[in-house]
Amino acid sequence: MNIREQIEEMEKKNLSPRACLSSKSKGRLRSEQPHPIRTAFQRDRDRIIHCKSFRRLKHKTQVFLSPFGDHYRTRLTHTLEVSQIARTIARALRLNEDLTEAIALGHDLGHTPFGHAGEGTLNSLLPDGFCHYEQSLRVVDKLEYEGKGLNLTLEVRDGICKHSKGRGEILDDDPESMPATLEGQVVRISDVIAYVNHDLDDAMRAGLIKEESIPSRLTDILGKHHATRIDRLVMDVVETSLKNRLARIAMSQKIYQALIDLRDFLYERVYLNPAARADLTKTGKIIRELFEYFQKNPGEWIKDYPKGDPLERRVADFIAGMTDRYALDIYEKIFLPGTRF
Numbered sequence: 001m002n003i004r005e006q007i008e009e010m011e012k013k014n015l016s017p018r019a020c021l022s023s024k025s026k027g028r029l030r031s032e033q034p035h036p037i038r039t040a041f042q043r044d045r046d047r048i049i050h051c052k053s054f055r056r057l058k059h060k061t062q063v064f065l066s067p068f069g070d071h072y073r074t075r076l077t078h079t080l081e082v083s084q085i086a087r088t089i090a091r092a093l094r095l096n097e098d099l100t101e102a103i104a105l106g107h108d109l110g111h112t113p114f115g116h117a118g119e120g121t122l123n124s125l126l127p128d129g130f131c132h133y134e135q136s137l138r139v140v141d142k143l144e145y146e147g148k149g150l151n152l153t154l155e156v157r158d159g160i161c162k163h164s165k166g167r168g169e170i171l172d173d174d175p176e177s178m179p180a181t182l183e184g185q186v187v188r189i190s191d192v193i194a195y196v197n198h199d200l201d202d203a204m205r206a207g208l209i210k211e212e213s214i215p216s217r218l219t220d221i222l223g224k225h226h227a228t229r230i231d232r233l234v235m236d237v238v239e240t241s242l243k244n245r246l247a248r249i250a251m252s253q254k255i256y257q258a259l260i261d262l263r264d265f266l267y268e269r270v271y272l273n274p275a276a277r278a279d280l281t282k283t284g285k286i287i288r289e290l291f292e293y294f295q296k297n298p299g300e301w302i303k304d305y306p307k308g309d310p311l312e313r314r315v316a317d318f319i320a321g322m323t324d325r326y327a328l329d330i331y332e333k334i335f336l337p338g339t340r341f
Contacts, residue, residue: 002036011039016094018246020181026154029141040153045102047150053109053139059323061115063199063270064206071205073198075111081198082107085234086190090183092238093246100183103159106152107187110135112320113327114283116271121287122316133164135320143317147305159184163191167267170260171250178248185249186237193233196262201226203270215265221258233259286331290319293334 001009008023015021022039035043048054057076064072073081083104090100111132112118122130137160140150152160162179165172170192171185172178179185203209211224222229236255244250251259294301294315302314319327 004035004037004039007039011096014094015096016246018182019095020099020155020183022096022098028151028153029149030151032151039098041096041098041102041156044150044152044156045098045105047152048102048106048109048140051109051140051144051150053144053321054105056321056323057108057111059325060111060113061118061324062195063115063202072202075108075115078194078198079105079108081194082187082190085193085230086187089186089190089234089237089249093182093186093241095183095186099155099159099181100186102152102156103163103179103184103187104190106140106156106160107136107163107191108132109139109160110137110320112287113322113324114287117281117283118287118320121284122291122320125288125291126312126316130316130320131164132320133161135317136163137161138317139321142306143321147303147307155181155184159187163188165192167263171248171256182246182249189237189249189251192259192263193230193237196259196266197226197230197233199266199270200262203266208273209269213269215261218258218262218265221254222262283327286327287319289335290327290331291315294318 008021011019011021011023022041025040028040034040038046054076057079058074060075062073062075062078083101086100086104087097089095090097112122112130112135116132119130119132137157140152140157140160142149144150159179159181162177162184165177165188169177170189179188200209200214204211221232223232233251233255236251237249240250240252240255241248291312295311298311298315302311302318304314306314322330
């Protein structure tokens with residue numbers, strides 16, 4: 001019995017009967033020989049961490065574009081916070097932590113530069129639309145490793161594609177819209193727990209929100225401090241999920257509604273706030289003009305893969321993969337006088 005097989009045996013003995021065992025994975029799009037040391041989900045996690053799309057997250061906007069300050073979140077720090085919260089929940093519920101971590105680390109690989117403003121612009125430019133969670137799956141399936149993709153397991157791919165909910169139901173009653181594994185559901189709720197808390201923290205740092213402006217009914221339920229709110233939300237997920245015997249990942253109605261209300265408060269005061277969106281609105285012009293330019297001048301910029309995909313789709317892939325600073329730099333070189341390649 002090799003090391004991987006020993007780990008798989010430990011999973012069978014120690015994890016919940018509702019956990020997704022690595023030995024029971026439904027496999028990959030292309031079959032591979034098992035690794036002697038790492039389980040299937042460990043290999044997925046490692047592939048994500050070592051891919052270029054993951055490294056670029058450090059220079060992609062979370063909420064605030066090019067903030068003056070070292071403590072504002074980026075798309076990478078958001079991803080790490082989601083991973084930490086999700087792993088804590090998964091461990092407490094005796095779910096597969098490796099699967100949970102792989103989904104968490106890969107869930108935002110398809111995010112555009114300039115945050116959701118960039119996503120919205122690309123969505124308006126493509127006939128079939130654009131959404132970051134579908135793009136994240138496209139990245140791991142078709143774009144990474146020069147078009148070969150990462151060849152991840154079906155469980156990780158499912159969790160990545162179904163991690164997002166926008167302003168819709170976080171824990172949807174429709175099973176088709178939810179991840180198939182409990183580990184994927186953990187990442188879905190952890191994503192919201194992470195961003196409503198760290199975006200609130202960043203908004204207060206930026207002066208858009210004062211602590212006393214947060215509705216008192218929400219602070220009474222969730223707590224006044226960043227760490228307290230996260231702990232209370234995580235505890236509620238664990239306790240409520242255990243009460244229903246892990247039939248699904250769940251929250252108590254009171255805490256769940258408070259989380260939704262806090263998210264709505266952030267949409268009103270931060271995400272849709274003209275002061276917060278002033279610079280992000282300008283980025284729409286940058287993405288639109290780059291999109292038009294690369295369609296007319298694909299040259300060496302636009303890859304010839306995925307095979308069979310129209311040029312506009314591959315242009316969107318190129319732009320979506322850009323970091324904020326690269327998009328600004330390439331725009332300056334193409335459109336502003338006095339700059340050269």
